[in-house]
Amino acid sequence: MTASTKQRKEPRLLDVSYETLDAAVQELKDGGLVAFPTETVYGLGADATNSDAVAKIFETKSRPTFNPLIVHVKDAGGAALLAEFNPLAQKLSQKFWPGPLTMVLKRLDASPLSLLVSAGLDTIAIRVPSHPIAQALLENVGVPLAAPSANKSGTVSSTAGMHVASQFRDGIDIIIDGGSCEMGIESTIIDLSGDSATILRHGAITVEEIEAEIGPIKDSNDGDIKAPGMMKSHYAPSIPLRMNVMPEDRLKGEAYLTFGPDAPKKAALTLSKTGDLREAAANLFTMIRALDQPGIRGIAVMPIPGTGIGRAINDRLMRASAPRDEGESQ
Ligand code: TXA
Numbered sequence: 186m187t188a189s190t191k192q193r194k195e196p197r198l199l200d201v202s203y204e205t206l207d208a209a210v211q212e213l214k215d216g217g218l219v220a221f222p223t224e225t226v227y228g229l230g231a232d233a234t235n236s237d238a239v240a241k242i243f244e245t246k247s248r249p250t251f252n253p254l255i256v257h258v259k260d261a262g263g264a265a266l267l268a269e270f271n272p273l274a275q276k277l278s279q280k281f282w283p284g285p286l287t288m289v290l291k292r293l294d295a296s297p298l299s300l301l302v303s304a305g306l307d308t309i310a311i312r313v314p315s316h317p318i319a320q321a322l323l324e325n326v327g328v329p330l331a332a333p334s335a336n337k338s339g340t341v342s343s344t345a346g347m348h349v350a351s352q353f354r355d356g357i358d359i360i361i362d363g364g365s366c367e368m369g370i371e372s373t374i375i376d377l378s379g380d381s382a383t384i385l386r387h388g389a390i391t392v393e394e395i396e397a398e399i400g401p402i403k404d405s406n407d408g409d410i411k412a413p414g415m416m417k418s419h420y421a422p423s424i425p426l427r428m429n430v431m432p433e434d435r436l437k438g439e440a441y442l443t444f445g446p447d448a449p450k451k452a453a454l455t456l457s458k459t460g461d462l463r464e465a466a467a468n469l470f471t472m473i474r475a476l477d478q479p480g481i482r483g484i485a486v487m488p489i490p491g492t493g494i495g496r497a498i499n500d501r502l503m504r505a506s507a508p509r510d511e512g513e514s515q
């Protein structure tokens with residue numbers, strides 16, 4: 186079968202089994218695309234050393250080629266083969282890997298990664314996922330996997346296999362359905378490629394947790410330094426979304442997405458009744474998707490505290506509610 190006929194096939198949504206893992210490993214080795222669960226969101230994976238396979242990710246997601254991909258590796262040893270693993274990176278990896286921390290590091294000249302992965306930058310974003318299926322794939326494929334979030338560029342990330350299947354009619358070979366993602370929000374990205382540490386994207390690991398390890402860090406949201414893909418409009422449902430909406434400010438026909446014990450009873454959905462920010466993060470994308478329906482005028486979201494993982498939640502809501510005319514992101 187030629188690559189082009191292969192690409193027109195509908196993805197196979199497969200339950201987790203040894204057969205599924207074998208088939209997925211084979212697809213990845215053959216240069217195919219496999220969507221798989223991680224502890225954060227579903228990733229759309231390809232062999233990061235195979236430029237044709239990496240190009241397929243950009244094409245399938247309609248992702249701008251200036252926006253680099255995260256590379257997933259099995260462990261810190263795997264990361265050290267690709268990038269300059271400086272003392273700060275070593276310290277953070279010991280604490281947070283495997284887990285939802287992505288480190289941007291200087292790429293090694295000897296790195297076998299496709300140049301497309303880093304979109305012309307001299308750095309690479311790397312993470313070690315903790316999800317057992319992601320780990321099993323990495324272990325058995327034996328190469329690093331480039332894997333952005335498994336959604337069309339600029340739209341809501343996928344936290345269940347069905348979310349991936351509903352967005353992609355073709356381009357992906359296999360979707361491994363591993364159920365819901367535990368964290369439900371993407372990894373935290375920290376730039377360690379220079380002299381100091383800078384947060385590029387708030388995510389599942391909080392600034393407070395990182396600062397407890399390495400002291401004060403800079404925040405790219407406070408200055409000009411940006412991840413290339415951090416567009417204003419991103420994570421956007423097809424209907425409008427408004428954040429920080431108090432109960433009395435709801436508009437007729439809007440679905441109300443609430444948070445905390447003070448939420449009015451007549452809400453469409455509640456991110457967390459008890460006001461638990463981790464629970465809210467895990468529910469965020471799933472609930473936005475559930476409310477993104479024809480006939481609903483828009484989604485109004487109750488204020489969410491900006492502490493801990495609340496910062497990542499508010500970052501996603503800000504981008505989901507931003508004007509959509511600025512082009513798309515990852
Ligand atoms: O939790 C996650 O990180 C998920 C799972 C699948 O691992 N992946 C994910 O990938 O969120 P993606 O492609 O949706 O977001 C990656 C972000 C983009 O904003 C991209 O611009 C940034 O990482 N990035 C990638 N390489 C970079 C680099 N070398 N320097 C700065 N930012 C980079």
Ligand code: MG
Nearest residue numbers: 333334342515
């Ligand atoms: Mg993404």
